[in-house]
Amino acid sequence: MNLYARHGDLVIEKLNTPVTGELKKGLNIVFAGDSSGHPHTLIGEVLFRRDGRRTFVEVPVGKPLELRHGKSTGHKTISLAPGAYEVRPLRERGDGSDRAVED
């Protein structure tokens, strides 16, 4: 199995088909912002849809967009090439159900 990337507690899976559903336009959208105050921010304008802890994103044709971690000494910046993605947190075992990792 191959996945596009892992960025700290985020998994980025490239989709083979465009994102479906009602998409919103967003600038510098944040993934899994959490109480530690270290959000992962996708720099640039994208179309996206939230579905619980998952976010579906369309990176427009053009330059790749940078995914940056909010902590100055945190995870290194990675790039997302144009295309469709599902971005979701790593999961961990919770009480009775699985929950997302927060970093």
Place this chain on the structure above:
Amino acid sequence: METKTAVLENLTDEQEALLDKTADAYIADLTVSREPDIAVINRWLDVAYRLYDMKRPTRVEIAASPEAALKLASELTGEKQTEMDWCGVGDGGWVAFYDVFHQIGVLTDNESAEVIALRDYGKVAWDSVLLDECAIVIRRPVAIRLDDDGNLHSTTGPCLEWEDGAKDFAYHGTWVPERIVMAPKSFTRDEILTITNTEERRALGEIAGWQWIADQLGATVVDKWYDRSLRLRYELLAYGDGQKLLRKQSPALKGGKQPTYVEPVHEGLKTAKAARKWQATNLSPEQCERDPELKYGVEA
């Protein structure tokens, strides 16, 4: 009014050196505690309120801590206030640029007057809550502790101490509850398991020691896996009646460090490699065990 724009094509060696010197001075100043200077404060407040076509309110209060400022703001507005206005020492990052432009003559005294007023304000004010009828200015903390990278940090006490006795705790830039720093080994097994923020759990693990955490949970290593491509170590731990934890090494962070995290994973997992895949997918433990291979295009 005629505007003249000064442009420098190249910086001299002295001007280049001034960039670093100014940055160093701002950074060094961050941990200095100063008494509030009302003249400096009023000079900036005049600018700040003018930006909103308002006059500085006659009432200016000096708050001893962010907590005190928000309490006062809540009392004055009759609504719970939870946000400050991000106006104070935190502006130093961009103010320093304009300070340099002023020092090398790109900006005149007149052009830089407002930003210099903010620079001076940041030297005595941590942050502000600027209300229509009252400006609440938070004085700088009496003590600030940082790690070698400049992050708020202390493993022996608060990273921020305020004049009114309020304290804040952080571990390498992550806010943590006081107890994690001051009494890490007071956590019971059940309490450790209820910490859902993996940064907090990592802080507790590193302050108390991962071995202590594993012992507290009664955890033992049941499987190991070494990712040769990124040189990352993974260990599957078991405790209690078969519950599992994945202890894993982070890829190198921006500063080169590779912290270790411990996260609960499904009790049906038997190998560390499969646990890694389980975390990233919606597959069952059995599916991950049958085929534990997982490659990322990039891991950071």
